Amino acid sequence: MTTHDPAGDQESVYAGLLGDTDASHWAFGTGFDDPLAGVDTAVPDGVDRADLAAYCLMLGDDALVLAQRLAEWCSRAPELEEDVTLANIALDLLGQARPLLARAAQADPGAVPALPPGSPAPPEDALAFFRDEPGFRNVRLVETANGDFARSTVRLLLFAVWRLALLERLRDSRDPVLAAVAAKGVKEVAYHRDHAARWTVVLARGTEESARRVRAALEAVWPYHDELFQSHPVERRVAAAGVGPAPEDLRAPCAAVLGEVWAAAGLAPPEVPGLARVGGRAGRDGVHTEELGRLLAEMQSVARAHPLGSW
Amino acid sequence: MSAAPGPAAVAAATARARRAAAAVTDPELPMLTLADLGVLREVSADAEGGVDVALTPTYSGCPAMAAMRADVVRALKAAGFAEVRVRTALHPPWTSDWITERGRRRLAEHGISPPGPAPRHGGPVPLSLVPRRRALRCPRCGAGGAELTSEFGATACRALYRCAACGEPFEHVKEI
Numbered sequence: 183m184t185t186h187d188p189a190g191d192q193e194s195v196y197a198g199l200l201g202d203t204d205a206s207h208w209a210f211g212t213g214f215d216d217p218l219a220g221v222d223t224a225v226p227d228g229v230d231r232a233d234l235a236a237y238c239l240m241l242g243d244d245a246l247v248l249a250q251r252l253a254e255w256c257s258r259a260p261e262l263e264e265d266v267t268l269a270n271i272a273l274d275l276l277g278q279a280r281p282l283l284a285r286a287a288q289a290d291p292g293a294v295p296a297l298p299p300g301s302p303a304p305p306e307d308a309l310a311f312f313r314d315e316p317g318f319r320n321v322r323l324v325e326t327a328n329g330d331f332a333r334s335t336v337r338l339l340l341f342a343v344w345r346l347a348l349l350e351r352l353r354d355s356r357d358p359v360l361a362a363v364a365a366k367g368v369k370e371v372a373y374h375r376d377h378a379a380r381w382t383v384v385l386a387r388g389t390e391e392s393a394r395r396v397r398a399a400l401e402a403v404w405p406y407h408d409e410l411f412q413s414h415p416v417e418r419r420v421a422a423a424g425v426g427p428a429p430e431d432l433r434a435p436c437a438a439v440l441g442e443v444w445a446a447a448g449l450a451p452p453e454v455p456g457l458a459r460v461g462g463r464a465g466r467d468g469v470h471t472e473e474l475g476r477l478l479a480e481m482q483s484v485a486r487a488h489p490l491g492s493w
Numbered sequence: 494m495s496a497a498p499g500p501a502a503v504a505a506a507t508a509r510a511r512r513a514a515a516a517v518t519d520p521e522l523p524m525l526t527l528a529d530l531g532v533l534r535e536v537s538a539d540a541e542g543g544v545d546v547a548l549t550p551t552y553s554g555c556p557a558m559a560a561m562r563a564d565v566v567r568a569l570k571a572a573g574f575a576e577v578r579v580r581t582a583l584h585p586p587w588t589s590d591w592i593t594e595r596g597r598r599r600l601a602e603h604g605i606s607p608p609g610p611a612p613r614h615g616g617p618v619p620l621s622l623v624p625r626r627r628a629l630r631c632p633r634c635g636a637g638g639a640e641l642t643s644e645f646g647a648t649a650c651r652a653l654y655r656c657a658a659c660g661e662p663f664e665h666v667k668e669i
């Protein structure tokens with residue numbers, strides 16, 4: 183424990199961290215604490231528990247998988263400030279994923295993979311690290327490989343514009359946990375969206391090379407965009423129950439915001455068909471591109487090698 | 494068997510618990526207490542020697558939350574409370590407007606520019622293609638006209654600036 187020293191000067195303010203016999207200050211973030219500790223987690227009347235869990239996995243997996251992709255930029259971004267920025271955005275998304283996965287586990291404990299007896303991993307970690315690829319319900323946009331900085335920027339733009347529009351509406355969810363996660367997330371994702379939009383304009387209006395790259399990025403990423411607005415039956419049912427917005431209702435507001443960015447950047451989305459569904463199924467059904475398998479292999483390897491591991 | 498403590502004793506215990514919890518510092522901005530930062534939302538003692546505390550996270554992924562929770566438990570146990578229950582208050586979400594006047598002064602004294610008023614997000618958040626203009630004073634030399642280096646600093650809650658007058662970089666706590 184550290185206490186405030188009113189006479190503390192600029193040098194001594196960190197002293198409380200050093201003279202402490204308790205080492206937990208140096209290990210923060212590693213504890214297995216419940217992100218919903220003490221939160222009222224009753225499920226509202228008329229909401230199907232399995233649907234609520236599946237919906238929380240969809241929104242949680244979108245955030246988790248993109249957080250993992252953005253974290254791959256650590257130490258590789260074009261400049262130090264951008265490295266720090268992408269790590270911060272990843273951390274915000276990871277922070278949104280945690281209560282969503284925890285909420286999914288509460289609503290439908292059957293959705294959580296079984297772990298060996300004695301494993302200290304909480305349900306949110308079991309969902310993140312011990313679920314196989316077909317159990318992930320993220321849209322395919324977030325699993326696409328980073329490519330160059332332009333491609334990661336355009337991917338973040340498309341995702342953040344959509345997620346902000348979704349979270350703005352989710353603030354009115356009948357589910358109190360989703361409403362609280364959304365109210366917090368709106369403030370964060372607004373920064374992510376504006377950041378990605380500014381870089382898109384800078385790259386498009388920059389050098390010939392940066393403009394070429396951002397146009398190529400838009401060509402590559404645009405086919406994944408439409409899937410964001412295709413309703414899954416779970417999304418339709420939670421929308422009918424007042425828990426989440428209907429995906430198709432986000433189409434017009436997202437197009438309006440993106441239109442502002444394209445106008446400022448002098449860009450136009452390509453006339454290409456959206457990525458095909460597989461037998462009518464896509465990311466929300468657990469049908470993914472081969473990129474997700476590689477991402478999960480890296481993300482899950484440590485936890486799976488040490489299912490009883492504790493810090 | 495002794496009688497349960499009366500309301501006056503419970504009120505005194507709550508005041509003592511509040512002082513102990515309020516003095517715990519933020520592990521990442523140790524010049525601020527949890528009370529300065531505005532994350533300490535509720536402290537109330539009961540008649541059985543226990544205490545309930547509500548903390549609200551600053552950012553969804555703030556890794557300091559677990560440390561804050563552990564520090565609050567330790568501080569209250571050291572203050573003699575047998576059972577400490579810390580709950581997460583997700584709603585209403587934290588805003589930088591909750592940083593106290595004392596907290597703002599402490600930030601500036603330690604070279605960190607305090608936040609301006611937070612934007613209100615009722616409806617859709619309008620797109621902003623240019624960085625938000627902030628009227629900042631360099632916490633070292635007091636000059637205005639600092640230049641934004643990055644909206645994202647060493648932690649999610651801070652942006653990076655460079656003072657045009659003295660040339661020193663400094664951090665600004667973001668409005669959220």
Ligand SMILES: [Zn+2]
Nearest residue numbers: 631634656659
């Ligand atoms: Zn200066």
